[in-house]
Amino acid sequence: MPAETSTLTRPAELASRVRERVRTGYWTQLVPVLAVLATLTHIPSFLRPVWSPDEGYLATQARMLADGGVLYDTVVDRKPPLLPWLYEACFSVFGSLSLWPLRTLAIVAHLVTAVLLASLARGRWGNRAGAAAGVLYLMLSIGLSPEDTQAATFEVFMLPAMVAAFRYAERRRWLAAGIAVAVCSLTKQTGGAVLLPVLWMLFQDARLRAVPWKSALLKVGFGFALPITLVAVILTKPKGFLFWVVTGSGDYASLNGDWLQMFGRALGNSAILLAAGLGFLFPLGHRVWIRYRTGRPLPTRGESHGAPSDLWVWLFSSVVAVTTGFHFFGHYYLQLMPPLVLLGVGAVSVSALRWKPVLVYSSVACTVFWALAVAWPGEQMSQNNQVATAVAERSTPKDTVLVWGMHPELYWLSDRKPATRYLTAGFLTNFSGGKGSADVGEQYSVPDAWQTFDKELSTNGLPAVVVDDSGSAPYQPSQVPAIENLLDTHYQVVGAYGDAMVYRLKN
Known part of the structure; x- marks a missing residue:
């Protein structure tokens, strides 16, 4: 009987020890x-x-x-x-x-x-x-x-x-x-x-x-x-991984x-x-x-x-x-x-x-x-919300949108599909925040990026809305002839929100 009692109390003792160890x-x-x-x-x-x-x-x-x-x-x-x-x-x-x-x-x-x-x-x-x-x-x-x-x-x-x-x-x-x-x-x-x-x-x-x-x-x-x-x-x-992860960032990470x-x-x-x-x-x-x-x-x-x-x-x-x-x-x-x-x-x-x-x-x-x-200021977030609302109002869920700038969150906030795989202007101009205007322009883009960009627009159609979010940056449309010609030929301004301009496809 004592041995049986000892056997019965072992689980209780073990549980007690576990609880004590946890405590x-x-x-x-x-x-x-x-x-x-x-x-x-x-x-x-x-x-x-x-x-x-x-x-x-x-x-x-x-x-x-x-x-x-x-x-x-x-x-x-x-x-x-x-x-x-x-x-x-x-x-x-x-x-x-x-x-x-x-x-x-x-x-x-x-x-x-x-x-x-x-x-x-x-x-x-x-x-x-x-x-x-x-x-x-x-x-x-x-x-x-x-x-x-x-x-x-x-x-x-x-x-x-x-x-x-x-x-x-x-x-x-x-x-x-x-x-x-x-x-x-x-x-x-x-x-x-x-x-x-x-x-x-x-x-x-x-x-x-x-x-x-x-x-x-x-x-x-x-x-x-x-x-x-x-x-x-x-x-x-493999080829894409090697380029985008390893070898394709040379200009982006340059000393200029x-x-x-x-x-x-x-x-x-x-x-x-x-x-x-x-x-x-x-x-x-x-x-x-x-x-x-x-x-x-x-x-x-x-x-x-x-x-x-x-x-x-x-x-x-x-x-x-x-x-x-x-x-x-x-x-x-x-x-x-x-x-x-x-x-x-x-x-x-x-x-x-x-x-x-x-x-x-x-x-x-x-x-x-x-x-x-x-208490962090929210001016940029407020402007982005206004621009995203304007984009959503001037397009349908089936339409594509182009954001010419460095705020890709506008695609997500407006719930619209990008017209291109290049979600920021940096891929097409080599612009990156904080490095000034050196080596920025069409000629400094990711290799074959402009050919790919033109093919995407010709295959999928022009985006219904374009957001020019460049402000006074060195890649603003006046400094990039391809974008300036695209906007002048096919788009009209339908709204301005801070330094962001919203364009709608003509007709």
């Missing part, structure tokens, strides 16, 4: 807090239909794919395919009238990134540092212009795979690290920069443990090559442009990020400066090893990624946040500083950026 466990306590913080910091993302042209481009792309378009053929962009496919999948399940499913997934992406950073920091500096890393990342994740941090765009969905690649490499799981680098690269090309710290850790591990490195390198290479080959050869057209403007944007966004993360970046900078002045390693608290070289290599690779193309858009700087957070957490963890001032400053900065997102 007191590190992750079961931390993850809900991070989930709430991720949601709170990104609530402003739901306050407007579109935050950036990138969201509008992806939404329009997804609709084209759903209508039978072929990626890197009749649907084109200079980006890898994972995010367009994600948009398409969400639209197929939830409909294409709202981006709230993508905004929700963006919050999940931030949460996963925070949890992975917490795991990395906990393994290096203990439980408190792990919690701080997750919290500080989420507060820093809105520390730029709201248009860059509240939008569901490439960098946000790239970060979980990027941090996962670093974490797998730290644990010597080389095949998984290679796969994670590939997923990161297939979300945005510059995500592949995390391969540098992965390889750094691989060779450092081989050197310190005196083990062969070739096997590990083969695992990283195979893990990296397999997903990219699968996507490039089987899921897309308005250097003063580019330099100003680089300094401006760097200063904003510095202000947002000053709570933990100041201790990091102070330790680096003291070590530089003394030339000696700094004393550390406890047995922590501070900020090892792999984090600095990761930060360096991220800086290179942000610099690539010399555009310095704010959302590029999201790639800097994970290594900066870990370096800052490491600096505070091994010093005599208390966490309270760091967290207080970060909380205040986060609150300021949150309030800024809520």
Whole structure:
């Protein structure tokens, strides 16, 4: 009888232990807090239909794919395919009238990134540092212009795979690290920069443990090559994938442009990020400066090893990624946040500083950026809504529309099909935001773009409505004879909204 009673009580004891572990466990306590913080910091993302042209481009792309378009053929962009496919999948399940499913997934992406950073920091500096890393990342994740941090765009969905690649490499799981680098690269090309710290850790591990490195390198290479080959050869057209993702962005990423403007944007966004993360970046900078002045390693608290070289290599690779193309858009700087957070957490963890001032400053900065997102001016959004309404009123759902400008969200907002695969004037003129008027014009277009554009219009008919959203940009119709002739010959002005002109097909 006692043995029978013992057998009967074991499930109850086990359930009690599980409940106690859930109640007191590190992750079961931390993850809900991070989930709430991720949601709170990104609530402003739901306050407007579109935050950036990138969201509008992806939404329009997804609709084209759903209508039978072929990626890197009749649907084109200079980006890898994972995010367009994600948009398409969400639209197929939830409909294409709202981006709230993508905004929700963006919050999940931030949460996963925070949890992975917490795991990395906990393994290096203990439980408190792990919690701080997750919290500080989420507060820093809105520390730029709201248009860059509240939008569901490439960098946000790239970060979980990027941090996962670093974490797998730290644990010597080389095949998984290679796969994670590939997923990161297939979300945005510059995500592949995390391969540098992965390889750094691989060779450092081989050197310190005196083990062969070739096997590990083969695992990283195979893990990296397999997903990219699968996507490039089987899921897309290889020639189109190679051109649009790898080789077709040379002019877009050239050194020509308005250097003063580019330099100003680089300094401006760097200063904003510095202000947002000053709570933990100041201790990091102070330790680096003291070590530089003394030339000696700094004393550390406890047995922590501070900020090892792999984090600095990761930060360096991220800086290179942000610099690539010399555009310095704010959302590029999201790639800097994970290594900066870990370096800052490491600096505070091994010093005599208390966490309270760091967290207080970060909380205040986060609150300021949150309030800024809520109160962010909406003039451009208001104008886009007016233009989209005018387009919808002057066309039918079967008509096509041409937006001559850099606001592809007008297609999505008006619920009209694009007349061409080139959703912005940049493909036909090489214009890109922030690089001035150098190398902008018909002669600098994507190879054969104008021939393809003319063929599309001759095959499918002229668009019922044209929106000239160029304003005073160097690609305005007066500077592009093909567009100027098209408008003068076939269209008449039917409305003006700010600097946007709406044209209707004559007769």
